[in-house]
Amino acid sequence: MEKTAPKLYGLVLAGGKSTRMGSDKGLITYHDVPQQEYLYQLLEQLCDVVFLSVREEQESSVDKAYKTIVDRNEYRGPFNGILSAHASHPNVAWLVLACDLPLLDLESIKQLVEQRDSDSSATSFATNQTKLPEPLITIWEPEGLQKAITHLETSESSCPRKFLLNTNTKLVFPQQDEVLYNANSLSEYEFAKSKIALNHGE
Numbered sequence: 001m002e003k004t005a006p007k008l009y010g011l012v013l014a015g016g017k018s019t020r021m022g023s024d025k026g027l028i029t030y031h032d033v034p035q036q037e038y039l040y041q042l043l044e045q046l047c048d049v050v051f052l053s054v055r056e057e058q059e060s061s062v063d064k065a066y067k068t069i070v071d072r073n074e075y076r077g078p079f080n081g082i083l084s085a086h087a088s089h090p091n092v093a094w095l096v097l098a099c100d101l102p103l104l105d106l107e108s109i110k111q112l113v114e115q116r117d118s119d120s121s122a123t124s125f126a127t128n129q130t131k132l133p134e135p136l137i138t139i140w141e142p143e144g145l146q147k148a149i150t151h152l153e154t155s156e157s158s159c160p161r162k163f164l165l166n167t168n169t170k171l172v173f174p175q176q177d178e179v180l181y182n183a184n185s186l187s188e189y190e191f192a193k194s195k196i197a198l199n200h201g202e
Helices: 035-044 056-061 079-088 106-114 142-154 160-165 186-199
Strands: 008-013 049-054 068-070 093-098 122-126 133-140 169-172
Touching (some): 008 035, 035 049, 049 056, 068 079, 079 142, 093 106
Parallel strands (some): 008 093
Antiparallel strands (some): 093 133
16 A cells, blocks of 8 residues: 655745845745745645744744744754754654745746655755755655754754755756745845846836
């Protein structure tokens, strides 16, 4: 009998410090609502349940319409938010998105979900150009996250990409690499805004 894939929950990582951007990247507006809410609403169309991953001091400012998981601060870097989510719901897969992906759209996320391989540790978007997994546009399976915890206990590196490169990760390639573009600075924000306006024919 074929084993059923774990349920798919969505997680928008909104707990970063956004030092290069100079303001909270999750609250920047590209599509008429704060970006973290925009991505949350996209994930709601594809996942069983969706959460915003936030720092403790952010939680009180999040609209009550959005579920949150507060960082436990047990790990460094993005693994902090991802593994805090895993700790709260250990038996589900997590579709994780960084909040600085202004060009990501529903069709692209749908492609990732449709090509999910639940027997792999993770199913990760990668650009056609680099062929490297993008850990913050990835479906992390529960077994893969357990492996990540073991990896973090024994490794010097807390880099999620390095982990994905050394485990059985299925790579998915978007039709256009630009959907994976992440905006970390004001100039990148301006570029993303101009691309969105162009795509909308404004």
